Amino acid sequence: MHPQTLDILRTTTRRRFLQQCATGMGSLALGSLxxxxxxxxxxxxxxxxxxxxxxxxxTHFAPKAKNIIYLFQSGGPxxxxxxxxxxxxxxxxxxxxxxxxxxxIRLAQIGKNAKLLASPYKFAQYGKSGVWLSELLPxxxxxxxDVCFVQGFHSEAFNHDxxxxxxxxxxxxxxxxxxxxxxxxxxxxxxxxxxxxxxxxTGVGQPLTNASWGSGFLPTMHQGVTLRSQGDAVLYVSNPPxxxxxxxxxxxxxxxxxxxxxxxxxKDPEIETRIASYEMAYKMQTSVPEVMExxxxxxxxxxxxxxxxxxxxxxxxxxxxxxxVERGVxxxxxxxxGWDHHxxxxxxxVFDLKKRCAETDQPAVALIKxxxxxxxxxxxxxxxxxxxxxxPMMQGTLSPxxxxxxxxxxxxxxxxxxxxxxPGIVYGKxxxxxxxxxxxxxxxxxxxxxIMHLFGVDHLKLTYxxxxxxxxxxxxxxxxxxxxxx
Numbered sequence: 001m002h003p004q005t006l007d008i009l010r011t012t013t014r015r016r017f018l019q020q021c022a023t024g025m026g027s028l029a030l031g032s033l034x035x036x037x038x039x040x041x042x043x044x045x046x047x048x049x050x051x052x053x054x055x056x057x058x059t060h061f062a063p064k065a066k067n068i069i070y071l072f073q074s075g076g077p078x079x080x081x082x083x084x085x086x087x088x089x090x091x092x093x094x095x096x097x098x099x100x101x102x103x104x105i106r107l108a109q110i111g112k113n114a115k116l117l118a119s120p121y122k123f124a125q126y127g128k129s130g131v132w133l134s135e136l137l138p139x140x141x142x143x144x145x146d147v148c149f150v151q152g153f154h155s156e157a158f159n160h161d162x163x164x165x166x167x168x169x170x171x172x173x174x175x176x177x178x179x180x181x182x183x184x185x186x187x188x189x190x191x192x193x194x195x196x197x198x199x200x201x202t203g204v205g206q207p208l209t210n211a212s213w214g215s216g217f218l219p220t221m222h223q224g225v226t227l228r229s230q231g232d233a234v235l236y237v238s239n240p241p242x243x244x245x246x247x248x249x250x251x252x253x254x255x256x257x258x259x260x261x262x263x264x265x266x267k268d269p270e271i272e273t274r275i276a277s278y279e280m281a282y283k284m285q286t287s288v289p290e291v292m293e294x295x296x297x298x299x300x301x302x303x304x305x306x307x308x309x310x311x312x313x314x315x316x317x318x319x320x321x322x323x324x325v326e327r328g329v330x331x332x333x334x335x336x337x338g339w340d341h342h343x344x345x346x347x348x349x350v351f352d353l354k355k356r357c358a359e360t361d362q363p364a365v366a367l368i369k370x371x372x373x374x375x376x377x378x379x380x381x382x383x384x385x386x387x388x389x390x391x392p393m394m395q396g397t398l399s400p401x402x403x404x405x406x407x408x409x410x411x412x413x414x415x416x417x418x419x420x421x422x423p424g425i426v427y428g429k430x431x432x433x434x435x436x437x438x439x440x441x442x443x444x445x446x447x448x449x450x451i452m453h454l455f456g457v458d459h460l461k462l463t464y465x466x467x468x469x470x471x472x473x474x475x476x477x478x479x480x481x482x483x484x485x486x
Contacts, residue, residue, distance in 0.1 A: 054188035055464075059456025064420025064486070066190070066379040067325040068183070068451065069332045071318075071364055074164065075206055075339030077356070078390035078405055080434045081349060082134045083413040084151055085123040088432040089392055093118035097393050101435050107391070108158050108407040109342060114393035116433070117405065120349070131426050136357040139365035145424040146368060146377075147417045148484050152428020152437040155388055155409035155444050160340070163387035163409060164212050170448055170473050174211035177222065177464075179448060180331035181215040182473045184222040186462045187455065190328030193287035195280060198329050199224040200317040203337030203359075205347065213333065217466040219273040221280070224333065227288065227320070228312075245285075252279070291323050304366040315363035322370055325380050336360055339386055343396020343404025350400040368417050381419025381454055388412060392433045411437035414447075420454040422486045442481055449478035454485070 080086065095116050102112040122135045127144030140147070157163035162172040169176040177185070180197035189196035199213045213224030256275050263271040294302075294316060295309040302308075306315045314336045321332045338356050341347040364384060371377040389412025390405030397403065411430035417423065428440035442450075449459040452473065459478055463470040 054186060056186045056457070056462065059187075060458040060461060061456050063454065063456030064379075065381045065418075065454040067328075067330055067332070067376075068381045068383065068419065068455075069321045069325060069367070070180075070334070071360075071382065071384045072164075072167075072333060072335045073339050073356070073360065073384065073386040074203065074208060074335050074337040075160070075341070075347070076163075076386045076388045076390055076407055077339045078341065078349065078353065079151075079412040079430075080390060080392060080405070081119045081121055081353060082137060082357070083132065083149060083415075084430060084434050085119060085132050085134075086392070086432060086434045089116055089434065090118040092116050098433075101433060105410065106158060110391065110393060110395050110406045114391070114395070114406075116392055117394035117403070120403075127424055129424050129426050134357075136354060137361050139361045143365055143368055143417070146372070147415050148421045148423060149413060149415045149426045150428055150442050150447075150481075150484065151413045151426055151430060152411065152439055152441045153385070153414050153443075153447070154411050154437040154441060158388065158407045158409050160206050160387060160407075161209055163407075165209065167385075167387050167444055168212040169216065170445060170475055174209065174214075175216055176471070177216035177218045177473070178213045178224060179451070179473060180213060180224050180333055181218050181222040182452075182462065183331045183455070185215075185218050185464070186457060187330055189330050191287075193283040194291070194324070194327060194329050195225040196330040197222065197224045197333075198324055198331070199226045199333050199335065200320060201226065201335045201337070202312055202314045202317055203335070203356075205338045206340050208335055208337065212335075217471070218464060219269065221273045221276045224331075227292065248285075287327075291327055292320065294319050294323070301370070304370065305363045306366070307363070313363075314359050315366075318363035318367040319370075322367060322374075322376070325371075325376065326374075341390065341404045342406065343394075343402045345401065347404065348396065348401055349403050349405065371418060377418035379419065381421065381451065382417045383414065383451070384416070385414030386412075389434075392435055408435075411435060416484070420486050422484050425484065427481070427484050440483070443477070445474045445477035446479050446481050448473050450481045450484070453480045 080089070093116060097112070097114055097116055123132045125131065126133050126141045129144065131144050131149050133141050133144065155163060155166060157166050157172050165174055166172045168178050178197070184196035197213070201208065215223035259271050259275050294307060297319065301319070305319045307313070307319050308316070314334065317334045321334060324332045336359070338347070338352065341349050341353055343349070368377065368382060371380050371382070388407050388409040391408040393406065395404040395406045411434065428437060428442060430436060431438045452459040452462065459472060459474045463472045
């Protein structure tokens, strides 16, 4: 075979074949499948490397929030031991769960004959709303009037990975873009030297799947960038020994030229994303070390958050989150693992629940207060919650090191503050057992729609065409929860 023919075959992809079909039908079919935004007229070098280019020319209406910090408590915090005390559980402690509660549902690890369990913790009312809060959350008690507690929240999945992916992408199966990716795609970043979507992780226990912060079918420039608080903040971004900054710049310029040549042949939009990713990595060599250097914060700030520079902790990540939104990062997500308290040595409601609260309560509240003092809370939405709550029934035994609860998505509590959310209110409630959300119910899709609304985005209109269909974060669901808006 002629060498030129071989070269053509090597570089021919299905996309190129369809585009070059003599009949033209291939181009028509392909055009119906692909997002036309990916084939914009501007192919300049500057356009190719703009990682903060937004799909929306402007918001659909005036936004109330510019940034979001999502404090994701991985594993499923027990709403019944933190936010939602139930006198009925105290009255029926140790009795079998009423059959009508469990006859139509599936449970993860316990049977439908499990015994009811009253919370071992004391509760009191706080703030003008009179919200009930556990003794395990003394710091949150101090800002009750700044927080909106959504107690009628509910989800669908009852196992960790599907539930976590659902909370973050709006679908239980991996492959959809994360909420942060949608924000990156739709609104871009306010800082050309930092990603629009950043992920920080701490804690122990159930491992997390990166499908929760992946970009799915969106260009990969929109996936969450994981930063580490120990060692290199971003793996493989630092120059290796012997590689100077000038030499790195030269190599990236050469790589960009090669990728551009490849794009000119294949017209593959993902090649543009690759160019943008390399450029962002180069910029992060200087921007990330600066933002990660929390040791320069005042002693007062470190005391408020409970931070220790150089260590991996939720407290350090809360302070980093404030520093990131100060610099224009659109979406910052903190994952803190270890809330999966089934009972036994791997996690129980006595020792382990107390540890998780001690690790997170002070820094989360310090973050709210810090943002408020700096005038950033009005434009920064802070969201706290897990993938589900816990059952009113006991798992394990009554001994302190073995008492637990099972997974429970049908009714639990999340809280929000700032960013256009009405402060000092309790919205919704669960039934007398804390089992089902029964009043002013808020579904995961409703939460996503409401968050987008706070950013001036109509969730029905931010879409991406993939495989012949327009997709959105809320799929075909979602209602804005207007009563919780300020």
